[in-house]
Structure formats: structure tokens, C-alpha cells
Amino acid sequence: MTRRPYIRPVRRYSWWLSQPRYVRYMLREVSAVFIGSYTLMLIVGLLRLSQGPAAYESFLNAVQSTAGVTLSLISFIFALYHSVTWFGVTPKAMPLRMGGKAVPPAIIVGAHWLVWAIASLLILLWVGV
């Protein structure tokens, strides 16, 4: 008997299209690009602010243009997707045991949402909304 194992080719660039769960994973990974570009925009904003009122005004105009708003909206959706999925996996990465028993995953996820809500509230109060 011959031993001649067959190695199936791997789709190097399109493997992630073969299953919905891989697509969801790639969407999560690509969220970094949009969150990164949004951060970059904020840094540019700071730079323009340091250059005087006129420069900052033109920056604000650019951000409020259709393209600027669209980009912000896309970044927001990706940031939301990233946060929701990130909180969702926290019980896996940080399982807690109390009194010899596992803390239910819903409580760990819930605690993250609670801290997020409190932090958001404090920031909103701080900036005076």
C-alpha cells in the first residue's frame, strides 16, 4: 500500500469567505482600521486647533461634511460592533470563580456594561451635556 497523503490547497486570501463565522471575525478585525482612522482624525483635529481658529474652523467643516459624517457613522457602527463582541467574550478570557462556583457569564458581561454606562455618564457630566 502506498502512503501518499493529499494536501488540500488553502485559499490564502479568500478563506474567510467560506463561513459566516469567519466573515464576522474579519469584520471584527477590520473594525480596527475604522477605529484607528477615527483616532487619527481626532489627532488631526488637535493639530488644527493648535494652528489657530481659522484652521480649526476648516477642520470642523470637513468633519461635518457628508463624507466626514459618513465616515464617522461607519466608525461608530464598527466601534459598537467591536465593543459588543468584546464584552461578549469577557467571560471566556476572564472567568471568575467565587466560593468554589463559576460566576455566570451573564453577570461578568453585565458588569462590563454597567462600568461602561457609569463611565459614559461621568464623561458626559464632565463635558457638561
Added chain:
Amino acid sequence: MRQAFRQLEVLRYDPDTDSAPHFQTYEVPCQDDWVVLDAINYVKENLDRTLSYRWSCHMAVCGSCGLVVNGESVLACHAFLRDYPEKIRVEPLGNFPIERDLVVMIDDFVEKLRTVKPYIVSKKERAIEFGETLQSPEKLAAYKQYADCINCLLCYSACPQYGLNDNFVGPAALALAHRYNLDSRDVGRSARADVVASNPGIWECSFVGACSEVCPKNVDPAASIQQMKIAITADYFMRLLMPWRKP
């Protein structure tokens, strides 16, 4: 009642005659309590005795009958025919070389499993007359989930990282490393770290999470890997901040 049938498209590969695998279709009866493995057994017994595949227990314990059915990595004994459409595509586990038909070569996994020392590393050799080392139910519960692995390799089949880079130690071997690291009787954590904390170890995992989704025993290998990432990062900073402390 009309007898229900399913079209079973099975990937065939004969290393003696084939240059590449091809699909062969069999028509099998679909009984309400039949799983995919029953259909394959039906083919073997009634239609084509040349079909090769692995199975043993028929009850999701032995971990031998892992296959890719309609694109999803499953245990053939755990997948009811009635849940599938008329055409069912049956392939060997993904990411492993095909030995013959539905049989894959798992040597790579076995070798990797060896490297993570999947056994209790004791402080001192204990003579067998001393009997077992006792452990409280609480301490058992700390790792029990990861001890449920049956080495069925569905996780390797579903893991795109392993598909792209077969240096990756992979989900099951790492989950078992974690299982022994968490065991109160074990002192092998730093010995395992050579493999576990290396780049082809936990750091090759980018948390796709497919391994845990296909795992038939709810071992959750993805969780074990993320927990080890945290533990190993903490170890690293502890060593950096307090070099005098023994790990």
C-alpha cells in the same frame, strides 16, 4: 409513508490511483433516528465496500468520526440526517492531509500534543503503592471542562489559523496544556510555557473562536487560550517588576 432518501456526496481519494480527491454520490435511506455515521455505515455495508473512514463508539465519546458535513466540522455520530437538506456533502476533516477517502493524517497533532506535556507533572515521583493523589471537588471543577476533550480534532478542522500556518500548536493541545496548568496536583506550568507561550503557541491564535463553536464537548479551547494569554502576560510583568520572585 414514503421512504425518505438523502444524496450523500462523499469525498473519495485513493492514494494508489488518484492524483486528487473527487466526489462520489450515494443514495441512502434517511431514517428519523439516523445520524450521518449511520448513512456512511449503510454505504459501506450495502453500496461500496471500498469506502474508508474512522469510527468507533457511535456516541460522541471516542472522537474518531470527525468529518466536515456541508462545510461544518462535526462528529458524524452527532449529526442527524433529518437536520440536513436532500444533498449532504461529506468531506474529511479540514486542514489535515487526506490519507484515504475520509481518513486524515493526524500525526502533526499527536506530535504537538506531546510537546505540551499533557499529563500531571508532579513535584516528587510517587510510587504507585501510595495510590492516587486526592483532590477536592472544587479543585476538580477548576479544570474539569478542559479535561472533557476527546481529541476529535474538529477544532483544528475549523481553525483558519491552523489552516494558514501549521506551525500553530492549535486549540486542543493548548486546551489540554491549560487543563494541566489549572490542576492543583500539577507543577508543570513553567515547563509547558516553552511551547505554550511561544509564537506558534498561544500567540498564533487571533481568537476567531471557531474551535469553541464546533467543539462537541463544550471544552471551549478558545477560552483556554485567552486565559493563558492573560496568565502568561501577567507572569512576564511579574518577572519584570519582581525578578527575585520564583515563578
